[in-house]
Amino acid sequence: MQQHGTAVVERVFREEYGRLIASLVRRFGDIDIAEEAAGEALVTALEKWPGAGVPPNPGAWLTTTAGNRAIDRLRREKQRDAKHRAALMTYDDAPHEPTGPVEDDRLRLLFTCCHPALAPEARIALTLRLLGGLTVPEIAQAFLVPETTMGQRITRAKRKIAAANVPYRVPQAADLPERLSGVLAVLFLVFNEGYLASGDGDPVRAELTGEAIRLGRVLRHLLPDEPEVAGLLALMVLIESRRRTRVRHGQLVPLDEQDRAGWDHALVAEGHALVRECLATNRPGRYQILAAINAVHTDARTASDTDWSQVLALYDQLSRIDPSPIVALNRAVAVAELDGPDVALSLVDRLPLTGYHPWHAARADLLRRLGRSDEAKTEYDAAIAATQNSAESSYLTRKRGELV
Known part of the structure; x- marks a missing residue:
């Protein structure tokens, strides 16, 4: 008890x-x-x-x-x-001084932590610690850096705030756009930690995804003309719409195996409306494109109905904005559906992501589809060893066990 x-x-x-x-x-x-x-x-x-x-x-x-x-x-x-x-x-019952354009305590702290005096990685790490309640090991996992490095980064950020006398005040309206990219990055990392938690507890942390979405709604109310704010909110609600179907009996359920009747269709509708709004604005950005990719997935009645050519076209567009190896890895998944696993594997093998567990998981799946079971087992073992999420580990273990 x-x-x-x-x-x-x-x-x-x-x-x-x-x-x-x-x-x-x-x-x-x-x-x-x-x-x-x-x-x-x-x-x-x-x-x-x-x-x-x-x-x-x-x-x-x-x-x-x-x-x-x-x-x-x-x-x-x-x-x-x-x-x-x-x-x-x-x-005291005396009225407080004006709070400025940001009326929410947590959103005010979010902007404060994203002060330009701090390095971008320090802003994100500090906010994940203070607002997300993530532990240092969890944040280190999100950044793919050693725990000691992350601990030092957070400590230095707090010291710099004190030494530079960074004010705990609401940024003025003119300061908000300058802080926006850091704030959006923080919200998405908080959401991702809830979507696929890295710690030993629940594999999905609904309080973190819910908090990121709540702050995203407040931010959208504050900055209604910023399409990347709408894009991030769309991305988060579309992913969140699938949360109830993502884990079953303690095991991760991939998108193509999920019961689509169990998705939150109100969130799907909200996300699609936001994506259409972004398309009408025609100022594409990273979060808007990611939201559009998720809109394609949630628009398909079944996994086999997915318009992979549209997904690939969107990843091509995203690659021009964000030519990172992680984007290239996700693009290769779409390539596998259109051109086959052998073509996708040749793309994946070029990526410098050997310490990144989704890279191992993607290679394992492609090798499995090519009938190269022994190599697939090795990659599944590497992916299992690299993930800290219990539901994902359980899923990968099942897939490995199905190999002959």
Whole structure:
């Protein structure tokens, strides 16, 4: 019972982490204070909730408890400066100063973390940590870098914010476009971590995909004329529409095996409408093209009805904007459907992605289709060893076991 209660506390805390940190940073203006206070609130919850039960509004409970811990810390350190006085005034009914164009705590923190003073990779990593609640190992996995490297990157980012006195304020309207590319990249990485989680817990983390979509909707309301914002939102809702069918009995279900009747057709319709809006704007970008590819997939009544020629044409367009090996890998999947697995394999083998588990998985599938079972087994083994997602590992293990 105690173990089950602890798991519930940790799950709730993880779901509420981004909201909690954003609220604390707004109140106290200090990342370290926010993180330490949140950690102390978790310890208190672990002590109380397993016996007393999860409170009706756990987010509010954690926010109140963490806020009290932060104030206690400021008092203990005898910081009688403006920060201390501001903390003591958090219960004051006086109106807050204007917040600017971004009204949402988490979106404000997202833009703050994407300040130009920080390197692009530091902005993304810090935001994944603070808003996504991802651990350092999970972020390192998303970036394909060692854990120690990522830990140092996040630490340096926080130090630079403090040293450069980066203000915890809402960016003005003129600053928003400059910050936009970093914000979109962060949202997509948060979404991807929820879509295919890299840690030891749930293989799909709906709280992360839901949070990324929620922030995407707020961002679209803020910047309705930015087609890449609409494109990213379209991409996320189209992928999210398939979430309920992606895992069955703890095993990943690939797109061609999913029960399309189980897709969320309201999200599909929303995504298609956004893609049509992007097409009418005619200012193509990376997220818009990825959304269009997903629109083709979700428009097909069955997997065999997929218009692979259109998918390939879209990947060709994307390759001109983003000529990365990962785009080339995904393009090769479409090539396999049109020109055969032998042509696709020759493309895949040229890519410098030997440490990337989808590369091994793609090679394994192509070799399987070519009847080269021994080589396919080796690639499945490499893919299984490289993935940390339990559902994906289970699927790859099944596919390997089907080889003779």
